Amino acid sequence: MMSQNYTTIDNQNDSGSVPSAVPDPGHLTVKFQDSTLQTFPPSEKQGKIACGALPPSDLVQMNPNEVVADILFTMTLPTLQALLGSFSVFLFVLVDHVHVVAANRGCFGVHHPIKHHKPRFTAGPWKQAHATFYEGGSGTFGGACGYHDVVQEGYGLETVALSNALFNNGLSCGACYEIKCVDEPQWCKPGKPILTVTATNNCPPNWNQASDNGGWCNPPREHFDIAKPVFLNIAEYKAGIIPVTYRRVPCQKKGGMRFTITGNPYFNEVLVWNVGGAGDIISVQVKGSDKLKWTTMSRMWGQRWVTGAKMVGESLTFRVEASDRRHLTSWHVAPKTWQFGQTFEGKNFR
Structure with missing residues (x-):
């Protein structure tokens, strides 16, 4: 502690004791379990890399204020502990600040799958x-x-x-x-x-x-x-x-694809019709809202598909595949109270 005069917020002079200044920590070494630590600019202090990741390939020596990776956090030392409990990261330490660079999005558990949409069915040759x-x-x-x-x-x-x-x-x-x-x-x-x-x-x-x-x-x-x-x-x-x-x-149909359910509780038959796009269905799956998991139906003949699985009493979802390998799922098109002989409308190919 040391004594000195100081000025309060309301500009009044006063005197008292204030804590001594905290010494500059200089470079800080942080140890991770099975993780990587590397200082930037690079030094001899290195470790192992978490998540099997390497520093970003475009990471270069930089100004402390530059943003150099997908995600960049700048914070003072007191808040570092909370961050280290949540993320596996690269650290590089500069005086008074710690810059945290996300090594890999996968380390955060965030995944954004890329959807590959197959092209629409087009006319063939004459x-x-x-x-x-x-x-x-x-x-x-x-x-x-x-x-x-x-x-x-x-x-x-x-x-x-x-x-x-x-x-x-x-x-x-x-x-x-x-x-x-x-x-x-x-x-x-x-x-x-x-x-x-x-x-x-x-x-x-x-x-x-x-x-x-x-x-x-x-x-x-x-x-x-x-x-x-x-x-x-x-x-x-x-x-x-x-x-x-x-x-x-391509088939141009009005409204959605239709599913007509016939048969009995032990032999369920589904006729798939009014199909747009390629028009011809080569695979049908059904799923219930409770016990019935995804079940592949067998083609009896034409566009009539059958299964012995118990479908009664569950809301039904149908997933179909057309000859051009495009898939379409119609969720919960039939309510739990559906009856044999009824027809239900789902999505349709365009």
Whole structure:
């Protein structure tokens, strides 16, 4: 302690004793358990590095007031203890101040995952094929894909049955195509209008007829059997069979993807329909709000997916994967009180 005169805050002279000045600590050495200590500017005092990190590669000798890393704290010595209990850091010590540089964001436990968004489905190249038409009604054009009524389910009559070469054992159900009549001026409609259709059925082989004489859907032919009401938009029905060019295109659907649940408590069946983007679903998972964990469903046929897992009594979330490998999760689309026979609307691909 030492005595001296001093001035109070209100500018009155007074006298008394004040503590002696604290000696300048100079450089300070701080020891970490399995950690690194290095002074800056560099000196011979070094240790081990925590988190397996190294000093930032762009760290150079600097002015004490410069900001040289992602996170930089400047503080006086009395507050250092609280910081050291929370972070693994590099320290470099200057007179009167300690500059703390975060060695690695990972040491803070802060992680910002980078989301990789797959590009939207785009139209493919034009290819050669042939097309015919078949009679039927709205309740028959969705047979092999499992759709109930293509008109009520939003597909309209702009539907098509695919030959086995395109049907892919039902995985192509829901895919969309542009088709136009070519090379037959007698039968093609003027201007070669483009017909956009959704795959909702299968055109099976006819082994009793040759591929070029009635067996139009026999492998390996790529063939479209179009619903008659819309076949007439691109060609005259008297043509019978026409040469066409076609390409896959993104499906433009109104509203969200639909999930229709049928079956019973021991055999749950889900029909996935009104799918945008690529249109065809190749994988479906379901998760409940309680005991049902993520469960991969099996494809029964077309776009009907089944599981024996107990789904009743839980709010349901569906995760689907399209043929372009894009995923979409519709959270809690079905409430806990859902019933068999009901349809629920989720998100949709664009």
